[in-house]
Amino acid sequence: MYRAPVDEIAFALRHHAGLSQVLGDGVFSHLDDDVLDAIMGEAGRFASEEIAPLNLSGDREGAKLANGAITTPKGWKEAYAHWREGGWNGLSAPEAYGGQDLPLVVNMAAFEMWASASVAFALGPTLTMGGIEALAAHGSPELQKRYLEKLVSGEWMATMNLTEPQAGSDLSTVRTKAVPEGDGTYRLSGQKIFITFGEHDFTDNIVHLVLARLPDAPEGTRGISLFLVPKFLVNEDGTLGKRNDVICSGVEHKMGIHGSPTCTMVYGDGGAHSEVGTGAIGWLVGEENRGLNCMFTMMNNARVAIGAHGVGLCEAATQKALEYARERRQGKAKAVASEGAVAILHHADIQRELLTMKALTAASRALVYSCALAIDLAHANEDTEKKKYWQERANLLTPLAKAFSSDNAVEVTGRGVQVHGGMGFIEETGAAVFYRDARIGTIYEGTNGIQAIDLVMRKLPQSGGQHVLSYIGELSEQVDAFKASGEATAEVAARLSWGLDQLRDATVFLQEKLQAGDEQPLMAAATPYLRLFSIVLGAVLLSRGVTHDPEGQSPLLRFYAENLLAEAAGLKDRVIHGAASLDEAAKLLWKD
Amino acid sequence: MYRAPVDEIAFALRHHAGLSQVLGDGVFSHLDDDVLDAIMGEAGRFASEEIAPLNLSGDREGAKLANGAITTPKGWKEAYAHWREGGWNGLSAPEAYGGQDLPLVVNMAAFEMWASASVAFALGPTLTMGGIEALAAHGSPELQKRYLEKLVSGEWMATMNLTEPQAGSDLSTVRTKAVPEGDGTYRLSGQKIFITFGEHDFTDNIVHLVLARLPDAPEGTRGISLFLVPKFLVNEDGTLGKRNDVICSGVEHKMGIHGSPTCTMVYGDGGAHSEVGTGAIGWLVGEENRGLNCMFTMMNNARVAIGAHGVGLCEAATQKALEYARERRQGKAKAVASEGAVAILHHADIQRELLTMKALTAASRALVYSCALAIDLAHANEDTEKKKYWQERANLLTPLAKAFSSDNAVEVTGRGVQVHGGMGFIEETGAAVFYRDARIGTIYEGTNGIQAIDLVMRKLPQSGGQHVLSYIGELSEQVDAFKASGEATAEVAARLSWGLDQLRDATVFLQEKLQAGDEQPLMAAATPYLRLFSIVLGAVLLSRGVTHDPEGQSPLLRFYAENLLAEAAGLKDRVIHGAASLDEAAKLLWKD
The missing domain is CATH 2.40.110.20 (Butyryl-CoA Dehydrogenase, subunit A; domain 2)
Structure with missing residues (x-):
């Protein structure tokens, strides 16, 4: 429970x-x-x-x-x-x-x-x-x-x-x-x-x-x-x-x-x-x-x-899923001395699965709370400049918070079913209900496709495109500060910076399309761009916790940086190159 | 229907x-x-x-x-x-x-x-x-x-x-x-x-x-x-x-x-x-x-x-989903002259969604049929060398066919629900049943985690590791032949070759671990490696159809190559670098 x-x-x-x-x-x-x-x-x-x-x-x-x-x-x-x-x-x-x-x-x-x-x-x-x-x-x-x-x-x-x-x-x-x-x-x-x-x-x-x-x-x-x-x-x-x-x-x-x-x-x-x-x-x-x-x-x-x-x-x-993986015993693991079968949580494949779930949960949480706090700061500030700044931040983060988190809920609850094996498919186990319940989150209050289009068409142009770029700049400074803190390994720090580079490149590309009024590549790129933004932002937000609790926070950040962040390469590629094939391929969709 | x-x-x-x-x-x-x-x-x-x-x-x-x-x-x-x-x-x-x-x-x-x-x-x-x-x-x-x-x-x-x-x-x-x-x-x-x-x-x-x-x-x-x-x-x-x-x-x-x-x-x-x-x-x-x-x-x-x-x-x-997208009218599309709302299939975001579904379907089909044919050829051949060749091919492809296709079924049926918007969540619509039914495919007849471990631990070592490498070599030759046919654009051909390079690198890396008897990185890498193998193989198999029907087959291959194949970058990275953080991070999973 x-x-x-x-x-x-x-x-x-x-x-x-x-x-x-x-x-x-x-x-x-x-x-x-x-x-x-x-x-x-x-x-x-x-x-x-x-x-x-x-x-x-x-x-x-x-x-x-x-x-x-x-x-x-x-x-x-x-x-x-x-x-x-x-x-x-x-x-x-x-x-x-x-x-x-x-x-x-x-x-x-x-x-x-x-x-x-x-x-x-x-x-x-x-x-x-x-x-x-x-x-x-x-x-x-x-x-x-x-x-x-x-x-x-x-x-x-x-x-x-x-x-x-x-x-x-x-x-x-x-x-x-x-x-x-x-x-x-x-x-x-x-x-x-x-x-x-x-x-x-x-x-x-x-x-x-x-x-x-x-x-x-x-x-x-x-x-x-x-x-x-x-x-x-x-x-x-x-x-x-x-x-x-x-x-x-x-x-x-x-x-x-x-x-x-x-x-x-x-x-x-x-x-x-x-x-x-x-x-x-x-x-x-x-x-x-x-x-x-x-x-x-x-x-x-x-x-x-x-x-x-x-x-x-x-x-x-x-x-x-974690509770099940600690208790369910199947197979042997080389690293564990055991008479009979070991808890499946000892298997590296299950660890990878559960850490992926944990990392996506933590990133979603960081993003949703950051968004809510931006809304609060937009309300709390009377000063016009600051108010505008936080309002634009809230505007930018809202589609990310909604879509990334609800997409992750589908993925994580699905992985949760999977960790349970056959038991996951049985309703009484209680893993399936999360999976079924999660599926509506990507649809209501504006489908995640609509969120992505909102992000690209309405949020990227805020303040003439400067808001998002200065935010990415802020995130880079945070990564620099993290490096300077001595708590980041060179590998993790390099991956965070690399992730921000992918995000910046994709953002600049889309802003050029916005300026040119070239709608099709924007609409085609919206969903992968939203995911790219979120997966990179999630990593940077998690890194902010490490200086406060290095021992507790570093391991998951490292797992995230070395297992999930690289998705950004494919996403950036799709943002920039994915639209070109669309018109021709879409003709197939009208044929019987 | x-x-x-x-x-x-x-x-x-x-x-x-x-x-x-x-x-x-x-x-x-x-x-x-x-x-x-x-x-x-x-x-x-x-x-x-x-x-x-x-x-x-x-x-x-x-x-x-x-x-x-x-x-x-x-x-x-x-x-x-x-x-x-x-x-x-x-x-x-x-x-x-x-x-x-x-x-x-x-x-x-x-x-x-x-x-x-x-x-x-x-x-x-x-x-x-x-x-x-x-x-x-x-x-x-x-x-x-x-x-x-x-x-x-x-x-x-x-x-x-x-x-x-x-x-x-x-x-x-x-x-x-x-x-x-x-x-x-x-x-x-x-x-x-x-x-x-x-x-x-x-x-x-x-x-x-x-x-x-x-x-x-x-x-x-x-x-x-x-x-x-x-x-x-x-x-x-x-x-x-x-x-x-x-x-x-x-x-x-x-x-x-x-x-x-x-x-x-x-x-x-x-x-x-x-x-x-x-x-x-x-x-x-x-x-x-x-x-x-x-x-x-x-x-x-x-x-x-x-x-x-x-x-x-x-x-x-x-x-x-395609039927729905052709009929459901919402919003305007710049490219379409229309009085009222247009069919949602005119929206680039929906096209991307449906083409992704179509491409994953086609790749899964190509892989499953290739696997079944390999089993047939193993049976049909009496000659020991050929029989062994096809038996090893069938052994290699079986976990890919099972896991890639059932994973894609979860993804594609989920996208199918999504395309329907709110209607997708309603049982009477008939999109939800596919999604619920698909979820067991990744579990029974050996979970997809088991398939991945089978691939890495039992199939990669076939014929001293030579079978898989020579297969990747064959696939490279097929891509070369495709290039030579004049039906491949330089961009698509380059992407196919790049994909095979990622697969080869990851394979060689895992074979070194196999030889060293270093189990943990193999087990940790199994699932991303299976996906990497499948997504690349799917592209090459689809390319084999283009010379037979360039007009009909090229557009989807191009979409696949320019939208889905780049996933291979992150997967290869995860295969090679993903395991290092696992032991330390897994300790979190045992804490309350």
Whole structure:
């Protein structure tokens, strides 16, 4: 069973992501070292003892729909109640609404633990967190007053309603309609699909944030507005009023995250459930036709959270495989004197497998926490220059954190199955569920292909291309400092520098294409470039821990540098040369 | 729905694997071009029309156990009956027992198609094929007479009973007992787990091939014998007699291949089912204590067959994703004039994804067919030198065919899910089932880690290390011939030669370690070396098709050479430098 690696997480926060220095600078008024350790310890306990035991049974039972109502797996509702009573839901929410106003990076470390314990369980609160951010940033004072406190306490939960059958990665074709009633409210109608926790029994009310189109709104993405549509209307005194005209009409049968209900939501069909007639009553959030911008407020942080989920899955799968490899005995190993068979962890092939898992987990964690901390620093800084600097850093790291970590979750959970041999394929063992659950992380909140395109098309050009180059320069300085510290072997240091050279070359190449407006090679190179960036960045981030704990940190960094980093050679080659064959070869794809 | 790519398969057989030249030499008396095309066409029709429609429902229903009897999913039993009536079961079985005595390579091409249609369905016949081989090679004339004809016709099916709870990758600890009765029979007792199609309703009888230990047999692998244990004893006249003392006591709840029953088999518990008292009655196959050798006869070809399954999964997943990408419309593409959204296949990122899938499928196919053809040529050649040459080639290629193809099946089916976006995660879409089914291919019939160790420890030393080096030399000559043909661009040719250089360097490095008896770096390097060998070999095999069809074959080869082959750089580096950090880093794995 999962045991939260509290010390590793705290170390990664402090030294890989750099929270230690930020705490020293006194940027976060609510956080010091003691508070950090206390929170991590308590979150780890809750995740390990109260959530993790529900994961496998939740996977087996799944979320069930009957008459528009979802029943979550046994024990989940109670665990959620206990979780929110612990104050976990408002960890990084505004103090004005009852939150603890702690940095996002702390919340992301907690989310890693919730996700290790059960990513299906962690998903609902992830969406609520996004909803709180969107409302806090864009909601009217009236809406904030009525909804935020209960969302922050977790008494109610929030959802994100974006996708429609014809509108997935491309939201420009959203069709759901919102008609103004003239009294400040709107009536919504339409169908949304793939709505996570769109309906459930955790809370009495559910606050849907819904993308829809006003009458006569411009076509495309500039005609989409964001609305708040509660499942039950909320009276002046905060009590629940009439049931709104929104209902869950179906729940998906999915490969994983069975405990998390993925719902089809119907707005405004005037069915028997509705106590408000036909048309779901909603309120505008932010400005008309600026809904996508508001939605991206919640989406961006949700992307980092999906990254944190990926780290959690990596960690849980690695722990499980490690436990098995220590106990399962098969074969002999030359280096081990033994009568019978030895634990498979003595076999070099298994060691390579588990160290790969551990290294990818550590790199994903370092990257996700670094991204979350950049978001925090963008918020915390008032100074325009610094704010811009951290905002651009956060923008740059978000697609990396989301995609690298969720890709690694697929890889690491797969290796976890493999280490178990035949037992890994048996559901009761509990390795398969991580693998099935991990597979959605590369898809939702923007597929990893979309993340890569975002990285190349929107993040590389930041500040005229200077932001990314100066960041690579900073990373080079860190490697130089690492060399100077005397803790780096010449081999490892050389490999880190070499990795940064590959990244710089690929970056310069893509920036030339950007300047030339030559789109095809950019789009073709996006995915390998994202991987290249991440695998190199992961190594440099891990190296930052070595000076703080040479004995504990050097061995894994060396393994990473000498086993994983060389992937960068092939990736750079693909970035630069991979697109040339594409047009001709793609013709094959249209032939029968 | 899957449509068998009959022309592609026939082309791969002829030109990637080299069957065309072999047919020209007249090595196979039963096969000519017309027969080949007819068989492929008819197998393709059967797979597409009669098996494929049963896959998704079979996954949903699964195989169900009640009172020791398994019910397979609806329609499966009838499909099997129809399949065996078509003569497919005996395609490469001995003519003397009613088989068609066609080369294994033809059968593997057919198995690719059965597996594309439903790998869970294809598994049962895969095991029967292995059983036929073991009996034909090692069974007494008496056993052959009584069992082979009905196994070849498919009236009965066979199983392989190796694994026990404590004996998986390491069979030395097999505990199942066999006690001689003095009349030529033995009484077996013990428990076997993970027995594919150990019990089912396809056939009236099931012929189990079981590893067990005689009383006073030496410990370890040299004390294991192979026995034939029928579910029902067979009378002199071939009719079924008493129910033997063997029963299925459980069926696993697995991540995939739900339609294929994975059984726990209990031998000799003297339960109510037994009509022979206590102890399952069995007959020795081959010599006493030589059971592992006999089992490897069936295991080796089963490994190639698992490779063929991997190809089938790659093909099916690629077809499905391609179909979706042609139809699903999202976003705009600069190169395409369009009012609304364009098919996602116009996006370069999706093209890269699908071409990667197509290239890995083609390379896996070329490798698996080449391996099967080598086995055929080892059988067909009487001349000692040639026989040895082809036997060593088959030995070398078997772990590559099994591991590369099953690894690629995981990767390609995963990319297939990804191309579908959110729809890929929904079970009804039918992309997820390929992904779940593929995950077992890297585990059973020897995990891919075991394949890699087999490659490095047993196959590299063949003929004092000369076999593999001369093969790499042959591949270099093929690349030179390709250059000379005028069909290769300088870029592609240079990349192929570069790839072979990486492979040669890594091979020489490992052979030095072999000579020095330095085991740890060999074991640590095994998995990346297997991948390196396969990715380079795949490119060279594909290049052999270009001179036969430059227009059709060049674009994919170029894509492969310029996008996938560069992976070899990192792999070679890992082979040579990856082991050094392992001992120190592995200490982390023992810490809490």
